[in-house]
Amino acid sequence: MSLALAPGLRDLMQRWLSDIGSLRDASDATVDAYGRDLTDFLSFQAQHAGDIPGPAALRALTASDLRAWMAAQRARGVGSRSLARRLSAVKGFYRWWAEREGFDATPVLSMRAPKHGRRLPRPLSIEGARDMIETVGGQDARDWVGARDVAVLTLLYGCGLRRSEALALDAAVLPLGEGLRIRGKGGRDREVPVLPAARDAVARYTELCPHDLRPGTPIFRGIRGGPLNGRLVAKVMEDARMQLGLPATATPHALRHSFATHLLNAGGDLRAIQELLGHASLSTTQAYTAVDTARLLEVYAMAHPKA
Template identity: 75%
Template sequence: MSLALSPVLRDLLEGWLTHERAIKGASGATVAAYGADVGGFLVFQAEHLGGNATPAALRRLGPREMRAWMAGQRARGVGARSLARRLSAVKGFYKWWAERDGFDASAILSMRAPKHQRRLPRPLTEEGASDMIASVGEQDARDWVSARDVAVVTLLYGCGLRVSEALGLDGGLIPLPEALRIRGKGGKDRDLPVLPAARAAVDRYAALCPHDLSPGTPLFRGIRGGALGPRAVARVMEKARLQLGLPASATPHAMRHSFATHLLNAGGDLRAIQDLLGHASLSTTQAYTAVDSTRLLEVYAAAHPSARKRP
């Protein structure tokens, strides 16, 4: 969309995307999404302003122009959640621009996103997670592929990894150590203990894999030897959940939710789980475990002085 913008606005947008990539450590996918969201916003405003989309005109945008854009998005069928994400990207762009060029962007930064119903995560039960790992290993007749799929899903559940983090592991990690340093969102590193079952699953895959797993190459490989993609992991889990009669929410990301919830149920500290997941905010970790509100209340009662019963 940014191709329809003037060279000045394209350069401005690229400057912000470069900032997000270099300073904030945003991933390539995130930067691409930001570019599409903000580029679309700027194109809309260019048309809305009758072609007078100069930087000066865009700095003067107010609530009327913002509401027009939001209404246009909804008319195109953009849902409340997606619109909230796009508004967040626009605000990020304007915050950076205002700080760089010294103008007041409060009219845009104060816009409120449409309300949307929060989707609570749906972790599997402990038995469901165990069955999922076992069933994933039965989906392919090739031993090395079966071992690979088990290893990936075991890491998701046993370490709470994001799919992208698991698939980003390097072949030089074999044999898998007792602790992994993972670079997550925003370029933040975190150290994770690796359970013996996860190490054993990865080691078995590595022993069977027909491709060279040397340092600097992807640990998890596709059939032809290229890097394994997230869609392949989603597909094998989809087959497994259908066989097990599990709901559609039994996705790769649900294994990460399950990791967090099962740790909490076993007495894990919420802030320690936050560190393991790599969340910047404790509220995000609470959302991962919100399905077990009883346990959260127990943690609160045990840890918060004002909640403790006095003798």
């Protein structure tokens, strides 16, 4: 439904969304999703109270109001994972608001999200990752486009970069050395080593690229010379996975999962992998340990032999 917000509340919501984008370095898609989640929540509260909610009414929400909203979400078929995400958006707004205006947001912040199973990453096999990179190189008649796609995917798999991080690389870093400083989520910087295969792939692309790769411009370009759109990277992988018979989970992000999983299976240290991925919390990185429990137990047994 379309919701008419009180002017003060509309301004408050826009300031929160602006802060998410600037202070937390969230993507436009993330900010939009939070905006939709909060608007949906406010729409329900308007229906629940029978009036357009103002700041005073929303500051006075009770746990019962929150439970009624969650029950309505469930009745609409919203799953546990999605509901947890929506509740997180609402809590984020209230936490930010309470810090600025000094009211007690405990009824909202203490609400527990529904339990849901952890969605484990689905990495490609080593052979699958290699085949994917080789296949994208031959999908376009223009050699420089094929070289570009190979270079991007090699950075995702060889360096564990997010797609957005690879596409944000500035031509000032050319030619690539043995390491890269990457600005990741939340404005966190990290150093990642660059393998020879990644350096070679990027070098071949830059030699063939017809566009001026001067400092201050992105390395990876679209056909007309503008920044390469991340959706095109996903499309290239989609075409390649269909040729190779790989599952729909063979996405750009799966290459990053593959990077971490293959390092772990080779005996890599979990904390070192956390640093390479740029995860703020080790618990995020620990999702990869469930991919190959047998390998993890083997490493544990070697490090902690029984007496």
